[in-house]
Amino acid sequence: MPQSSCSFLAPMKLRSVAAGPLADLSFAVKDVIDIAGHVTGCANPDWANSHPPAAAHAVCVEQCLQAGAICLGKTHADELAFGLSGENAFYGTPLNPAAPDRVPGGSSSGSATAVAAGEVDFALGTDTGGSIRLPASNCGIWGMRPSHGRISVAGVSPLAPGFDTVGAFARCGGVLQRVMSLLLNIGPRPAALGKLWLLQEGFDEAEPAVRTAFEPVLERLAGCFPCREMSLRSIDGEAGATGLDNWAQVYLPIQWAEIWSTLGSWIESAQPTLGARTRRNFELARGLDRRLLPAALASREHYRAALARFLGPEDLLCFPSVHAPAPLKGSLGLDRTQGDYFPRVLARMAIAGIGRLPQISLPAVDVAGVPVGLSLLAAEGNDAFLLSAAQGVAAALDD
Amino acid sequence: MPQSSCSFLAPMKLRSVAAGPLADLSFAVKDVIDIAGHVTGCANPDWANSHPPAAAHAVCVEQCLQAGAICLGKTHADELAFGLSGENAFYGTPLNPAAPDRVPGGSSSGSATAVAAGEVDFALGTDTGGSIRLPASNCGIWGMRPSHGRISVAGVSPLAPGFDTVGAFARCGGVLQRVMSLLLNIGPRPAALGKLWLLQEGFDEAEPAVRTAFEPVLERLAGCFPCREMSLRSIDGEAGATGLDNWAQVYLPIQWAEIWSTLGSWIESAQPTLGARTRRNFELARGLDRRLLPAALASREHYRAALARFLGPEDLLCFPSVHAPAPLKGSLGLDRTQGDYFPRVLARMAIAGIGRLPQISLPAVDVAGVPVGLSLLAAEGNDAFLLSAAQGVAAALDD
Incomplete structure (x- = not known):
């Protein structure tokens, strides 16, 4: 099994607009989410070799780019997002900077490690059965799975659509709130905790x-x-x-x-x-x-x-x-x-x-x-x- | 444009169990919904010729079959479910029995006409922007689009996942209620109308x-x-x-x-x-x-x-x-x-x-x-x- 220590499958620099609510932030995108002109490889070489390039950015990527964020690349993941370890037999295991001898967790492994290592400010991932929450926990960062169906999954390779969600990682709650609020089209809602x-x-x-x-x-x-x-x-x-x-x-x-x-x-x-x-x-x-x-x-x-x-x-x-x-x-x-x-x-x-x-x-x-x-x-x-x-x-x- | 008068792309007789809450009912399935072993053609010949047979029944089909209903075939539709007329350039226009000179409406055209003609008791369709509600109206039958995300779309070809739903047609409200309640896993909820x-x-x-x-x-x-x-x-x-x-x-x-x-x-x-x-x-x-x-x-x-x-x-x-x-x-x-x-x-x-x-x-x-x-x-x-x-x-x- 290859032992890659890199979070990124493909680095890039993609910016759509200079201004916007996320203009100070850089981000990475899990390789199950479309970036126009690139094959979405779903972290498996045979998938990558048998699928055409994406015709458009996924809606969630478009939202981040239109908000001024800069995309720095696509990240490694568990094959076809069906896994929770972050150990990819073809592309290796992204290094968990919080615990280098441990798995980062998956399937959004590279998105979590890119954030944990400070390579980007936030990263988009998907979470069906834990694929954001587990690597966030393992890598010592914030991660959120939203309510099902509230963030568009168009342009995101489906796994189990009754549970599939798009979410994000960040190193602090404030950045996570800015990103998720933008994706969800919601404002802040301060409230005293009931129970x-x-x-x-x-x-x-x-x-x-x-x-x-x-x-x-x-x-x-x-x-x-x-x-x-x-x-x-x-x-x-x-x-x-x-x-x-x-x-x-x-x-x-x-x-x-x-x-x-x-x-x-x-x-x-x-x-x-x-x-x-x-x-x-x-x-x-x-x-x-x-x-x-x-x-x-x-x-x-x-x-x-x-x-x-x-x-x-x-x-x-x-x-x-x-x-x-x-x-x-x-x-x-x-x-x-x-x-x-x-x-x-x-x-x-x-x-x-x-x-x-x-x-x-x-x-x-x-x-x-x-x-x-x-x-x-x-x-x-x-x-x-x-x-x-x-x-x-x-x-x-x-x- | 061919002028087919048939609702069905492919007739079949598929029964999984003899007993169950829908054992007295026959049904048809729109050709964007998987039936195991058959290619889901999405009502377009090039799609049909370039995609492999479905590995399993779609979850919604499995639910109906496990409830004892008998599937009598797959039905015509608008190409790739992206249309509202029911006029398919390759497979013709399923006959609207309620108004034979009129379009049945789409995209779940054949599912609606099969029910309206009495060929089946209910039919599964999909509704993104009206594809059940419009043909139900045009063909003089009942049709329901459920709350988004409540019926599994696994095994259903996606169109616009933020709006895609699986629903059903029937000739009376009682059958529609039985079928949709089964798909949604809900019971009856009689209640006086508020407003x-x-x-x-x-x-x-x-x-x-x-x-x-x-x-x-x-x-x-x-x-x-x-x-x-x-x-x-x-x-x-x-x-x-x-x-x-x-x-x-x-x-x-x-x-x-x-x-x-x-x-x-x-x-x-x-x-x-x-x-x-x-x-x-x-x-x-x-x-x-x-x-x-x-x-x-x-x-x-x-x-x-x-x-x-x-x-x-x-x-x-x-x-x-x-x-x-x-x-x-x-x-x-x-x-x-x-x-x-x-x-x-x-x-x-x-x-x-x-x-x-x-x-x-x-x-x-x-x-x-x-x-x-x-x-x-x-x-x-x-x-x-x-x-x-x-x-x-x-x-x-x-x-």
Whole structure:
């Protein structure tokens, strides 16, 4: 496996207008998002070699360029955005500047590392099952997945359209707010926090070292905000079900079915060369028993509606972004079903996916020198409130 | 131009399970929606010849099959779903059984005519800018576009993902409710109508014959429901702007930009043979000044949020589905910018698209023997209420 330390697939300098609300900012673009005249390679060589150049910028890229930001290049990613490690069998592993021996996380790996390394001010990524939130946490930066459907995905290669979102990374909450507000066409919405709901399963199911690292965070939050504990059982009503894993059991059949519907015909007909882990991922998607779909879709809607009833317009839901610090490079094995790292990551990422909720991961702790983020989620459509409130939370943690 | 009278591109008999909530129903599938093992041709021969067979059923097809419904075939459509007439230069014009000399409307033309002719009990279609609501109105049947993002579009060829939806046609509200409830994973939600908002511009900007035909409908509605008039100006706040056209001015730049981002690279690289009207449509999409995007996206969010504040959870918005009866076949010319039929259709269709609102068109009047539907719209996510309330409205009109 090549060991690239570079965030960028292709550097460039692209500026559309000199003035605008983002004119002081540079940015990078994940290689699943169109830049006119360039092939969107989706981080796989056979895809890149069999697809024509993009006819136009993706809508989200156009928004940033028209706001005056300068695009400095396209970034590496997990193949076809179907992965969470950042280890690409063809293009290597972008260096995680916060923890150089650890994976950056994916699939928006290069976008996260470019921001973390200070190479750009912000970066566009996509998040289906954690592809912004996880690398933001691993690299010690801010990352946001917006409410589903609010930022245009036109010109963005689809993976699982029921969960696909476009979002961004930045090193501080202020830049993230400027970029996401522009993409979402929203203004600032300062508001006092109603309740900060601490998700029991989100803390309990983290590794002991992560739980310990979050103890002072919880103390600080309790001193500053109206904190309350809550359990997923009050949302899903599943008696006896196993914590977060229950949400993965609802999320994964839908995600795999959608991925196979989206990319299966290309995989079957083009027979591309895939990295070993990616190949195994597509075998899982292909092998899914699609008779599971109706029950999973019904549970998804049940959970989504229950989350919508539970989370008030001034509430946040809160838990560690990931259960464990970023794994050592090369340690993850080839099969996501071996070991429990990927299933445990996906389980907590599934909450926002199922609920269509916006989620921010912001830098919070380090565990033996490796960053782990704090995640904040708001009600669907309350992205403006989340962006404002997250900065208040970050300020309280920094004090 | 060939003059096919057939709804079906390819008949088939596909049944997955014998029992289920839709086991008594047959259905058809628009040829932009995947059926495993068949090429999804998108109603264009060059597309069909250059794309591999679908690896799996689209999620929405899987839902219907797992519910016991039997699929009887794939239906004709406007090329690449980018059209509203139902006149396909390669496959002909599916016969509108309610008005055989008129176009059925598109782009889900064959799905509408198959239902109207009684060939199937329901049909799946897609609706980006009116592609279910218009043919439902033209063919004298029920059709529904759901809230955006609530029914999976995985396995459905994208056109403009910010507006794309999967929906259905049926000959009665009861079957439509069963099918859409299954796809949406919702139950019935009977509720008394709060307010039935009559959209002034929707009535005023219809042709005189349509306005006249709707007079007894309005009288009946006023006798049965708490009707109130409202103007789009109370939503968009655009002083002096020109009625519905203002909404088209917001909708169209986004739709065209998204279409070009989605299909432009294929059009440019494959250089497919397109029907004359489709070719002109893509020229418009290619030629769009994308600098218009930021302002259009900002207005879209402004209008969406204002609609969300305005429409209460038990309210409906109401207006004729179309300003004019279905045009005579062959009368529409090749350029959608010539004449005002397409712009006027798109303008009123843009309300649900911009607002992400669910909309049902149900049979209401005929104008010199040609059907025109009544449209009902509910707040975003209130699809269950809309399905229940629309049947109450239809019952009142039938009394």
